[in-house]
Amino acid sequence: MNADLERLIVLQRLDSAAHDAQQRLAGQPELERSLEARLESVRQAVADAKLRFAENQSARRLIEKNVATSQGRLSKFRDQLMAVKTNREYQAVQKEIEVAQTEVKEMEEKILERMLEGDELAAAVKRAETELAAQQKASEAERRAMDAEVAELKASLERIGSERAELVRAIAPPVLTMFELVARRRNGVAVSEARNGICTICHVRLRPQVFNTVLRNDQIIQCDTCNRILYFSPAAPATTPDGISQSAQ
Ligand SMILES: [Zn+2]
Known part of the structure; x- marks a missing residue:
């Protein structure tokens, strides 16, 4: 074979390999961005789950506060009951007591609902956190693989560069x-x-x-x-x- 033709074939192989390596290097930032975006969406899922749990807790605390207020009123009515002079007064206070008792009972049911919901939301937070930990581990492994690939690509580009320089000197x-x-x-x-x-x-x-x-x-x-x-x-x-x-x- 013509010596220059043989060298050109090798030169082309080197140039194509360098082109591929450069393309892959150029694609790295995009890969990193998509890796980071995936991780960010799992982080967001954890934040959302935590927010829902916090909302549940504050809703429950608010009802508990209202229960305490109603119970305060109840004990005030019970004191009044001791001091009433007439039957009519007695009945009126008794009625207030019944209303307050119904209120307390309804609110206690709501607290129970919130507690059950809270258990589910707490479990959802745990699940999201477990998923995040797994994703973080996977991302770190992927990132290490990417870093290794980048290093390898750069090294191969350098190798190709010096081989090319030497080869080119021999071509007419x-x-x-x-x-x-x-x-x-x-x-x-x-x-x-x-x-x-x-x-x-x-x-x-x-x-x-x-x-x-x-x-x-x-x-x-x-x-x-x-x-x-x-x-x-x-x-x-x-x-x-x-x-x-x-x-x-
Ligand atoms: Zn052609």
């Missing part, structure tokens, strides 16, 4: 210029495999004469359509039958 300058020009215009991909008579990137059929030259891998040949530098990989499967049919044309 006009060939390298051609590679870089095509790479700039073609989204970073300047080398394409020709297989079955077709440029495998732009999918356009090559002229038979071009393909036959590419089969030899001894020159720098560009695709007429996408301008990428073409090579032939004899090891690739399914190339031989078409290669034969191509050369028969």
Whole structure:
């Protein structure tokens, strides 16, 4: 194989690997944000559960305070009962006592309801906290994995950078210029495999004469359509039958 063509194939592999690594690095902040958002929604669920529990508790305390007030009135009426002079007065105070007793009874039922509700809400707080603890643990593990990936990507970019610098020095300058020009215009991909008579990137059929030259891998040949530098990989499967049919044309 033409030495520069061989180097260009390696160069392309390095550039594509660097591109992938850069893409993955660029995606990291978004991954971090979504991780943080997931955690934040579980934190919010804990805060909501705690708020509902606190509301239940203060509602219950308010009823308890009202019960105490009604009970104070009840004992005042009972004292009055001792001091009444007439039957009519007695009946009037007795009536007040009954009203207050009914009130207390109703409020006590409400307190019981609030207590039962409070137990459920307290359990919900516990569940939310357990979920948060699990999420925090999972997030930390994910974050560690992300950090490790970032470190690995940066290291591989550095490796690729130095390999590339060394490789580029060995390539004939006009060939390298051609590679870089095509790479700039073609989204970073300047080398394409020709297989079955077709440029495998732009999918356009090559002229038979071009393909036959590419089969030899001894020159720098560009695709007429996408301008990428073409090579032939004899090891690739399914190339031989078409290669034969191509050369028969
Ligand atoms: Zn092409």
